[in-house]
Amino acid sequence: MIIDAHAHAAGRYAAGDSILETAKKFEIDKILLCTSPKNNRDLKAPPNVPFMKSPNSIFLLNRTLRLAYRAFKDGGDGNQYVFALRDQIPGLLAPFLWVNPLDPQHMADLEKKICGYRPAGIKLHQAWDAFRIDGAEFRHLAEVARSQKLPVFIHLYSKVEAHKLLRFTEQNHEVIFIIGHMLGLEVFKEKRGELPNVYFDTSGSERVRPRDILEAIDLVGDDHVVFGTDNPYAGIEEQIRKIEALPLPGRVKEQIFGLNIRNLLSLRVSEPGA
Numbered sequence: 001m002i003i004d005a006h007a008h009a010a011g012r013y014a015a016g017d018s019i020l021e022t023a024k025k026f027e028i029d030k031i032l033l034c035t036s037p038k039n040n041r042d043l044k045a046p047p048n049v050p051f052m053k054s055p056n057s058i059f060l061l062n063r064t065l066r067l068a069y070r071a072f073k074d075g076g077d078g079n080q081y082v083f084a085l086r087d088q089i090p091g092l093l094a095p096f097l098w099v100n101p102l103d104p105q106h107m108a109d110l111e112k113k114i115c116g117y118r119p120a121g122i123k124l125h126q127a128w129d130a131f132r133i134d135g136a137e138f139r140h141l142a143e144v145a146r147s148q149k150l151p152v153f154i155h156l157y158s159k160v161e162a163h164k165l166l167r168f169t170e171q172n173h174e175v176i177f178i179i180g181h182m183l184g185l186e187v188f189k190e191k192r193g194e195l196p197n198v199y200f201d202t203s204g205s206e207r208v209r210p211r212d213i214l215e216a217i218d219l220v221g222d223d224h225v226v227f228g229t230d231n232p233y234a235g236i237e238e239q240i241r242k243i244e245a246l247p248l249p250g251r252v253k254e255q256i257f258g259l260n261i262r263n264l265l266s267l268r269v270s271e272p273g274a
Helices: 016-026 056-069 078-088 104-108 110-117 136-148 157-172 184-191 210-220 235-245 250-264
Strands: 003-008 029-033 096-098 120-126 150-155 177-179 198-201
Touching: 016 056, 016 078, 029 078, 029 096, 029 250, 078 096, 096 110, 096 150, 104 110, 104 136, 110 136, 136 150, 157 177, 157 184, 177 184, 184 210, 184 250, 198 210, 210 235, 235 250
Parallel strands: 003 029, 096 120, 120 150, 150 177, 177 198
Antiparallel strands: none
16 A cells, blocks of 8 residues: 655646556555645656755755745635545545745634635645744644644744644644654653654655654654655656665565555555546
């Protein structure tokens, strides 16, 4: 079983036909899909700079991402597009609702949107949306996530924000966080074995290395690490190979590839279109 727990509606996942074709090619059973930046579906992976080969290097990249996001053309309501794809391909997609905590329109009717869209979780991205973990907007969103029993998938902006999230997770055990790209892994090592509500995702092109994944397993346990591709920002095949090549028992690889996120979200995995 393979569940892609981190993907954007762009590149191979930009449209229904290509999603089905990709899922069949790589034997992907479920895709946790969220919108691409401003619903831009023709995006390419950023260049792999030789010296940027660690999760912390993504913190540097975040500065560029935030600037670039301002220049992106607005392609319309990305959430609406993603949930329409889910209805087009029943059984294969489990969308996450993209939320900008600083956007009054997002926050004013958030619970109504959750009720209407029925998302598998909430997606936050600090490189694109400049909210702070210690801000009132984030605290409000986290309370909604707690009350709706939805996990929060978050792309952290900096090590400072990682420290803030660590403190928040310690004080709010009922809110589940999936941290993209192993960001803040070194920060979270302070609380080894004490993070029941924290999961890490394996995506990150070459910036998330095999040793980072092994460190995450040592930190939170092999039942709290989930596979993701971050399509279109990384190659799906290379992300699969990265897990297959890890010096881990087959049982643990099965957990990472799909069982952990399936159990967390109580996902029903079925044939596409079933």
